Amino acid sequence: MMEMAKQNDSAVTEFVLEGLTDKPELQLPLFLLFLGIYGVTVMGNLGMILIITLSPKLQSPMYFFIGNLSVIDLFYSSTVTPKMLGNFLWEQNVISLPGCMTQLFFFCVFATAEFYMLTVMAYDRYIAICSPLLYSAVMSQKVCNMLVTGVHIVATFGGMPHTIFMIRLSFCGDNVIHHYLCDIIPLLKLSCSSTYINELLLILVGGFNVLATTVPIIISYAFILSNILQIPSAEGKSKAFGTCGSHLTVVGFFYGSIIFMYFKPASSSNMVQEKVASVFYSTVIPMLNPLIYSLRNKGVRNELSKAMGMRYR
Incomplete structure (x- = not known):
């Protein structure tokens, strides 16, 4: 599908994205x-x-964080998918060096933001289930705004080191990226x-982000599980598990694919597997998150039903 572009005598100023496959019949x-x-x-x-912005019944911290996760997912997917779609249409999908570094930066930023937003949501569930009487005071609108702002600040600073030190590298040979996006590896x-x-940096920053978010999530759910097991009624336990099920599902999908991609031994590196893992956490998961929350969350389902009913009335 593509020719290997060589620029031996000068620095590379643009890259060719290989895409998911080079088989014409699959394009x-x-x-x-x-x-x-993507649609x-x-x-x-x-x-x-x-729905979360307009519905008076969904004006609680839990839905506030779900709405912010949707904002992250929307931009996260838009950083990757449109360029990937171009791979299927053009014989050579060219991206300039500045464009490649820009995509890398925003890809790192929104991936990091997803990590920390999921952690904030775990903390929210911990307070709601383990300290329900203090929930309104602890998770005030001011605190929620500060947590979301903190997520974006940490994510921005998390994406900078990878991008800055990538810009400092020299590229002066093969300019074909064997991937569908400008990723680090x-x-x-x-x-x-x-x-x-x-x-x-990949080990230190990536490892820090995984540990700094995984440990609080595990601790939060350890306390949540302990608290739920003390609830006497089966209905109460089911309701408490229901508020956490969607979040746990999203956490499992996202962390599983990220860890598979970046924290496996170099000897087991396989580009096809890496592409599949990347597709999953950068394209499929942003699609699944709103579906998971709308299907598993009673409040969202009710408001969706009302919205659909008003539309077709």
């Missing part, structure tokens, strides 16, 4: 599939944002200068 079916996924992602997350494989600091 159109995959384009239609991911166009559908559902945009409509699902925009719908979730609108595929770019490092193309560098003709030392990538030691970048690899160290």
